Amino acid sequence: MRHCRQAGGDGRAGGSHRLVIAGIQLGRRAMKPTRKQADARAAKGRQDVGEGQAAAQTLTTNQGVPVGDNQHSLKAGLRGPTLLEDFILREKITHFDHERIPERIVHARGSAAHGFFEAYKPMTAFTRAAPFQAAGKITPVFARFSTVAGERGSTDTARDVRGFAVKFYTDEGNWDLVGNNIPVFFIRDAMKFPDLVHAVKPEPHNGMPQAASAHDTFWDFASLMPETSHVLMWVMSDRGIPRSLRMMQGFGVHTFRLVNAQGESHFVKFHWKPKLGTHSLVWDEAVKISGVDSDFHRRDLWDAIEAGEFPEWELGLQIFTEAQAEGFSFDVLDATKLIPEELVPVTPVGRMVLNRNPDNFFAETEQVAFCAAHVVPGIDFSNDPLLAGRIHSYIDTQISRLGGANFHEIPVNAPLAPVRNNQRDGLHRHTVARGRVAYEPNSLGGGCPFEAGTAGFVSFPQAVEGDKVRGKPEKFADHYTQATLFYESQTAVEKAHIAGGFRFELSKVTVPAIRERMVSSLVNVSKELAGAVAAGLGIALPAAMPRVQPQPAMPEVTRSPALSLMALPGDGGIRSRRVAILMADGVAGESISAVQAALQAAGATVQLIAARLGPVTSVSGPALEATATFENTSPVLFDGLVLPDGEAGVTLLGQQAEVMDFISNQYRHGKTILALGASAVLLQRAGIGAVLPKGKPDPGVLMDAKVKVTSVTAAFVSALGKHRHPEREAAQTAH
CATH class of the missing domain: 2.40.180.10 (Catalase core domain)
Structure with a gap:
């Protein structure tokens, strides 16, 4: 101990063991700096940062080691494995x-x-x-x-x-x-x-x-990392919700x-x-x-x-x-x-x-x-x-x-296959290992457990050759080709949703330069998309962001229909779909019960909704029981809507503001609506008809004025299986 003290300090035997850090002398009698001295040093520090901005703000490790490359892991060759020594x-x-x-x-x-x-x-x-x-x-x-x-x-x-x-x-x-x-x-x-x-x-x-x-820091990062372009197309599309x-x-x-x-x-x-x-x-x-x-x-x-x-x-x-x-x-x-x-x-x-x-x-x-x-x-x-x-x-x-x-x-993590190894102890140990051996090789435990050899997991013997480098292969530098592929593979309605997603998110950004930089990146994906986003943000279309790879390789595929949701409709069934049937005293219960039974037989979940819970008086058919109210549920929770027949009941429903909300939300969101008999007047009051603005039939608005309830219900089930009716949105946009 004496030797350590004598060898320390300022290098002189019997020295005062002072340490100088940032201009402050520390030692046995080091004094706390005065407020005036501290303020002077802080001002000097700020001046130093201003004069040497790059040096003062260099990225470092937790140990203060300057980081030369914060973009790439250390690999054995540009396409080789990442090295464990990359501290x-x-x-x-x-x-x-x-x-x-x-x-x-x-x-x-x-x-x-x-x-x-x-x-x-x-x-x-x-x-x-x-x-x-x-x-x-x-x-x-x-x-x-x-x-x-x-x-x-x-x-x-x-x-x-x-x-x-x-x-x-x-x-x-x-x-x-x-x-x-x-x-x-x-x-x-x-x-x-x-x-x-x-x-x-x-x-x-x-x-x-x-x-x-939808905030500054994310889009600041994304606009400076054009490799995010492809996934942003997906997230801003309907896939994100x-x-x-x-x-x-x-x-x-x-x-x-x-x-x-x-x-x-x-x-x-x-x-x-x-x-x-x-x-x-x-x-x-x-x-x-x-x-x-x-x-x-x-x-x-x-x-x-x-x-x-x-x-x-x-x-x-x-x-x-x-x-x-x-x-x-x-x-x-x-x-x-x-x-x-x-x-x-x-x-x-x-x-x-x-x-x-x-x-x-x-x-x-x-x-x-x-x-x-x-x-x-x-x-x-x-x-x-x-x-x-x-x-x-x-x-x-x-x-x-x-x-x-x-x-x-933990049980949910535990394998069903037997576990035999020499791991032991540690926090939250559940296994009670028996015996005296917890190592390999051993003779005291009969050599168990044995290695499985080639019967166990064996890493594929891939040859590895290359210098230790930080970087990326050349093909990694193409940031936009597949983003363009995704966008061009969408329908017109899906493209409009992507543009809307970008507009909404970027409109929440408070720094104009970030918005403009992001739109300049989108120009490389699609000028059509970038123009639609720029217009919504009230900015001129900027020049395209310079590409890292000016001449990317020619893609094998420029349009892939499988990337559109329209190519993934499922089996067309309505099992587990949620349908709302609106009711009030005086509705025609017979037709409601028939529609309800048909929907349930097809696997849908049906909820009868009225102004209050409990029984609803019907003019025909069996008694009806409301299981939800306009107050405790919402139209957005349903995949389809059925409006009842019965003039008295329809009149009462027409006096409920929530009914118009149900109809308008279901229509706006492209859902299937069935109006039985007298309830056609509710659609008229909401400004909704059975045809689109350009005269084509709306496949998601059905009425039974001249057909049997069984027929129109079958048509409703078929339309409900399509999930949504984008024709309605496309027509509204064109109109």
Whole structure:
């Protein structure tokens, strides 16, 4: 100790051990600076920042080390694997993963269900993964759906990406297919993930807005990162506001590998397609639903399963070789790109059915831990630099959020396959391990557990060669081609919704330069789109933002119909659709009962709504019972509307302001409306006819004045199965 003291200080034996930091002398008699001295030093510091802005604000690690490149992870070659020695990436991701306790940093608001996956046929030619080994093979699953940006108490119907994560409890351990309802992502390197989430989350100075990207920091980031262009097309489209969790697609986002028993590898993209079709809300509808029922999506999923209307998705695979991938005009390791189905068709391989709600929300939905690193033999990774960060990030997050390294022992996370390893102790340990051996190799335990050798998980032996670099492959620099592909693949109504989404979001931005910069980026996607957005913002169309890659490769596909929601109608059924029938004393009960019975037989949920709960007097037919009121429900919660016959009842309904609200909202949102007999007058009062402004019939407005109730009800069921009638909106726009 004496030696340490003598060797320290100012370098002189017996020195005064002073330390000088930022001009302040510290030592045994260091004095606290006076207020005047502190103010002088602060002023000097501000002057230094002004004179040397770049040096004073250089980005550093937590240890103060200057960061030379904050855009790219360290990789072995431009398309090689991300290296574990990248301490800058690891520090950034690790700090990010621990920023919230105990709520998830992203995907905090979610709902989930138990179910099963059933394989259609063996896929042994491509993979040895357990779920795909035989036709009819059943694998238990637990699926969780979530919004990304909002906190646990936020709303379901915000415009956002939705998480779509499925845990397969396979014979050889748990496989987590962790994806989204959109096949591409905002960024292509995990280095940028903390920046993205920091930008989209509520702004730190005031904590607003919640569960929304319509604010300055997000669009500042997006306008400076043109690689976000493709996913922004999807999020600003109707995909960003799904009608139901049961009616949205799911995607694995990344390129993965399939490896068969012979060690042969193929690349793969995972697709979930809902049996009910892929349907959306319109923005006005989503906003109103948010105010009426912030749990709209969660309640919809729960109620459907409780009613026995089990949601179902078909799993499809895009399987392709590395040689094929090398020939594409885009890079399959780029998470901002998709593979058009015209290049690689989607092969259906099985179905997922969710048939049981969780027994306890916290124990299961909240504590379930998904991880992109959880794969089983037959599933392996590609060199996608975003996937590399997710492999690290998920486990690190679970350790923080669930209290330690034993989160895998929570029942919802525990595999059905036996667990035998030498892990021990730690917080929240559930397993009581017996015996004296917790190491390998050993002789005291008979050498158990043994390594599985080639029967276990073996990473695909991909050759790796390249210099340690921070950068990206050349094809990664094309930010706009696939954004244009998505936009040009939409119908006119869908294009109008995309433009409206951008206008709304950017109109909330308070810094004009950010708005203009974002529109200049959109010019590279579509001048038509950029012009529509600029006009709505009251600005002149700016020049196109300079491209990183002035001459991108010619795309193989310039229009892909599969990217439009119109190509994903589902089976045309109306099972679990919600229909409102309005009533008042004096309605014709016979026709109401007939329509109600027909709708229920087709699987719809029917709610009888009146000014008060309880019995409603009818002029014919059986007694009617109102199960909801105009006061406690809303038109935006229903997929279709039926107006009753009976002049006395229709007269009373016409005196209710809420009835006109029901009719106008259902019509405005493209829903199907059936007016029985005398209620045609209610449509006339609302200014609604059975034909569109240019004279074509409105397929979503039906009346029974000259046809039988049974016939018009059948037509109503058919129209309701289309979900929405975009012809009405297109006609209104043209008119």
